[in-house]
Amino acid sequence: MNYERAGYGLNDPAPDSDSRTAEDIAAELHALLRAAKVAPPYIVVSHSYGGIILREFVKLRTLAQFKGFVFVDANTEETPLTYPNPFVRAIQGDIDTLKLCYGDCYRLGHAEWQALLEEKARPGHKVTVDREVSQYHASGIALAAKGHSESEEPEFGRVPLVVLQADHAVDLKKIYAEGVRLGNGTDDERAGMSRFITQANSIEDSMQKKILKLSERTKISTSSWLRT
Numbered sequence: 001m002n003y004e005r006a007g008y009g010l011n012d013p014a015p016d017s018d019s020r021t022a023e024d025i026a027a028e029l030h031a032l033l034r035a036a037k038v039a040p041p042y043i044v045v046s047h048s049y050g051g052i053i054l055r056e057f058v059k060l061r062t063l064a065q066f067k068g069f070v071f072v073d074a075n076t077e078e079t080p081l082t083y084p085n086p087f088v089r090a091i092q093g094d095i096d097t098l099k100l101c102y103g104d105c106y107r108l109g110h111a112e113w114q115a116l117l118e119e120k121a122r123p124g125h126k127v128t129v130d131r132e133v134s135q136y137h138a139s140g141i142a143l144a145a146k147g148h149s150e151s152e153e154p155e156f157g158r159v160p161l162v163v164l165q166a167d168h169a170v171d172l173k174k175i176y177a178e179g180v181r182l183g184n185g186t187d188d189e190r191a192g193m194s195r196f197i198t199q200a201n202s203i204e205d206s207m208q209k210k211i212l213k214l215s216e217r218t219k220i221s222t223s224s225w226l227r228t
Contacts, residue, residue, distance in 0.1 A: 001038060003029060007128030009119060020131045022049070022139035026056035040065035047072040049136070051211070052079075052143055058156070059146070068160045069215070073168075076207045077147065080140030087192035088172065091179035100178055101171045154215050161215035165222045168204040172197045 005025055006014035018024055032038075042065060046054040051074025058066065098120055106113050119125055176193055179185060185193070205222075212218040 003032070005128070005132075007124060007131070013124060013128065014131070019135055021135045021142065022052045022056045023142060025053050025132075026060060029053075029057055030060045041067040043068040043070070045070040045072065046074050049075050049132070051075040052077065052139055055143060055155070055214075056139075063157050063159055066156075066159050068162070069156060070162045070164065071208075071211050072164045073166055074163070074208075074211065075140075076210055077140045077144040078207050078210070080137045082203065083136065085193075085196055087185075087189050087196055088175065090189040091185040091193045092175050093179060093182065093184040095175060095178055095182070095184075097171070097175060101174050154213060156215040158216045161212070161218045163208050163211050163218070163220040165204065165208045165220060167201065169197050169200045172200055 004011055006012065006018075006028060014020060014024075014028075040061070044054055044057070044066065046069075051071050054069065054071075054074070058069075098117070108116065172193070176190075176197060179193075180190060208220065212220060
């Protein structure tokens with residue numbers, strides 16, 4: 001089952017009264033699976049912000065309902081603290097990062113790629129993104145407040161967990177090169193982004209390794225081909 005959140009694709013937008021935190025989105029998935037009678041066990045794959053949503057979703061269920069978790073370049077409760085980076089924003093400007101970073105290396109079929117571009121250009125898509133981004137930091141804080149201590153059993157017990165981690169600096173380098181070509185940013189902002197690029201992988205590596213602490217049975221695969 002490929003799940004798209006409210007407001008994306010063909011889905012109706014979420015009610016205006018919905019705050020769109022990770023907890024809200026996880027509760028929607030929880031309700032959907034029940035209404036659609038999609039019974040466990042589940043293997044859940046999450047990417048980016050989905051990593052935070054996945055962990056909120058698991059809290060609504062019992063671990064016995066899960067057979068495995070896959071985190072693909074996933075966010076942790078610490079990721080929102082690194083976003084947005086002011087230097088990256090200054091250099092990025094109005095660059096279409098989807099086309100820039102993946103336009104010449106996407107693995108989708110041509111029709112799928114075009115559908116993705118059309119979805120990103122849809123006005124409702126931006127509205128949905130903006131609503132979720134407005135609660136991004138709050139969602140990270142909320143998840144951190146529920147965290148386990150080192151002395152407790154891992155959050156996911158012995159349920160198998162796999163982390164797939166790509167070279168986080170690849171896209172940043174493309175954005176930097178294009179931003180400089182377009183004349184974006186001051187010298188100080190460019191220097192700041194250059195420093196961030198050199199630190200990006202070590203920062204990401206630290207966060208991804210913390211995901212491994214969620215289970216007693218884990219594996220991590222670090223491959224540059226995941227993004228290049």
